Amino acid sequence: MLAAVITAFGGPDVFALAEIPAPDGEVIDVTLAGVNFADVQRRRGEHERPPLPAVLGADVVGRRRADGRRVAAVLRGGGYAQVAPAHHVVEVPDEVSDEQALAVLEQGLTAWHCLHTLGRVDADDVVVVTAGAGGVGHLAVQLARAAGARVIAIASTPAKRALAAELGAHATVDSQHPDLGAALSETPTLVLDGVGGRTFEQLHAALAPFGRTVAYGGAGAVRDTVAVGDLMTASTGVLGFRLQRVLDDEELYRSSAARLFHLAGRGVLTARIGGRHPLSAVGRAHADLENRVTSGKLVIDVRRLI
Ligand SMILES: NC(=O)c1ccc[n+]([C@@H]2O[C@H](COP(=O)([O-])OP(=O)(O)OC[C@H]3O[C@@H](n4cnc5c(N)ncnc54)[C@H](OP(=O)(O)O)[C@@H]3O)[C@@H](O)[C@H]2O)c1
Known part of the structure; x- marks a missing residue:
C-alpha cells in the first residue's frame, strides 16, 4: 500500500511517498485522512516520538474491509496511508458525509x-x-x-x-x-x-x-x-x-462520537474544510498548519497521488 512516510523528525519536507506492507489484522480502506496540529508536533519530534520509519496521521474515514461498512477511526498513527488499522472504529451514519465525519471526530x-x-x-x-x-x-x-x-x-x-x-x-x-x-x-x-x-x-x-x-x-x-x-x-x-482518556473508555468514545455525528447530521455542527490535499502533499498541509494560514479541518485525499 502507499503511505506518506517519515524517516526522520524535522520540517514538513520529511514526508515521502513509499510502498509499505499493510497493517496486520482488521483494516480500513481509507478515503480521507485528517491532519491535526498534534501530527505537526509528532513530525517535529516534540511529543510522543514514534519509532522510525513512521506513518503519522490520527483520524481516518473509509470502508472497513471485513464488511464494507463506512467507518471513521481515531488512531495512534498510521492515518496518512491507503490502508489503516481498524482501531477505535465507529460507523458513520448515512446522513454524515466523509468530510464531516472526519472533521467532527477527533477535533x-x-x-x-x-x-x-x-x-x-x-x-x-x-x-x-x-x-x-x-x-x-x-x-x-x-x-x-x-x-x-x-x-x-x-x-x-x-x-x-x-x-x-x-x-x-x-x-x-x-x-x-x-x-x-x-x-x-x-x-x-x-x-x-x-x-x-x-x-x-x-x-x-x-x-x-x-x-x-x-x-x-x-x-x-x-x-x-x-x-x-x-x-x-x-x-x-x-x-x-x-x-x-476518551479513547480508553470505549463506551464514552462511542456515545460521544454518536452525539457528534448526530449534531453533524442535523447541521447543528458544520465543519469547514480548510484544505484538501493529495497524499503526496501531506507536507504542504503540515506547512500550512504550522504557518497558521489554515482554518477549519485539513483533509488528505489518500486515493489521489498528485
Ligand atoms: N488534548 C488533546 O487530546 C487534543 C486533541 C486534539 C487537538 N489538540 C490540540 O489542540 C490544538 C489545536 O489543534 P488543531 O489540530 O485543531 O489545530 P488548529 O487549531 O487547526 O491549528 C493550530 C492553531 O493554533 C494557533 N496558534 C497559536 N500559536 C501558534 C503557533 N506558534 N504555531 C502554530 N499555530 C499557532 C493558530 O491559530 P491563529 O493563527 O488563529 O492564532 C493555528 O491555526 C493543538 O494544540 C493540538 O495539539 C489536543
Whole structure:
C-alpha cells in the first residue's frame, strides 16, 4: 500500500511517498485522512516520538474491509496511508458525509469534552475559544453557541475572525493583541485553551472568580506551570484534557462520537474544510498548519497521488 512516510523528525519536507506492507489484522480502506496540529508536533519530534520509519496521521474515514461498512477511526498513527488499522472504529451514519465525519471526530470530541465534560458549559457562561477558526476551535465556537453561552473567539487574521463570527462567536479578538485579557469585551467564565504560554496566562488571569480554564493543547509550544496559591487567591481552576482518556473508555468514545455525528447530521455542527490535499502533499498541509494560514479541518485525499 502507499503511505506518506517519515524517516526522520524535522520540517514538513520529511514526508515521502513509499510502498509499505499493510497493517496486520482488521483494516480500513481509507478515503480521507485528517491532519491535526498534534501530527505537526509528532513530525517535529516534540511529543510522543514514534519509532522510525513512521506513518503519522490520527483520524481516518473509509470502508472497513471485513464488511464494507463506512467507518471513521481515531488512531495512534498510521492515518496518512491507503490502508489503516481498524482501531477505535465507529460507523458513520448515512446522513454524515466523509468530510464531516472526519472533521467532527477527533477535533469534535476534543471540543465537546473540553466544553461539556470538563468545562460544564451552560447558558450563563462567557466562553473564550483560542484558535477559534482552527480545527478544534471552529467546532468549539459552534458547540458553545449551541449550549447558549456567549462566545468570544481569538484568532490571528481578519479572515479567521470573520469565520469565527459567522460560526456564532459574539465577539472576536486578535490573537496578536499584546494584552488579550484587556481586549476581551466581557469577563470570561470559561476559557478553552489549545495554544498555551502567554495566551493561557493572560486569558486565565482574566477569568471571573469561580471561572475555569480547560487546557487541551500547546500550539504555541510553551510549557505552562500553574501556582496553586494563585488559583486559591483568584478562586479559579485549571483542568487538562487529553483525548486518549476518551479513547480508553470505549463506551464514552462511542456515545460521544454518536452525539457528534448526530449534531453533524442535523447541521447543528458544520465543519469547514480548510484544505484538501493529495497524499503526496501531506507536507504542504503540515506547512500550512504550522504557518497558521489554515482554518477549519485539513483533509488528505489518500486515493489521489498528485
Ligand atoms: N488534548 C488533546 O487530546 C487534543 C486533541 C486534539 C487537538 N489538540 C490540540 O489542540 C490544538 C489545536 O489543534 P488543531 O489540530 O485543531 O489545530 P488548529 O487549531 O487547526 O491549528 C493550530 C492553531 O493554533 C494557533 N496558534 C497559536 N500559536 C501558534 C503557533 N506558534 N504555531 C502554530 N499555530 C499557532 C493558530 O491559530 P491563529 O493563527 O488563529 O492564532 C493555528 O491555526 C493543538 O494544540 C493540538 O495539539 C489536543
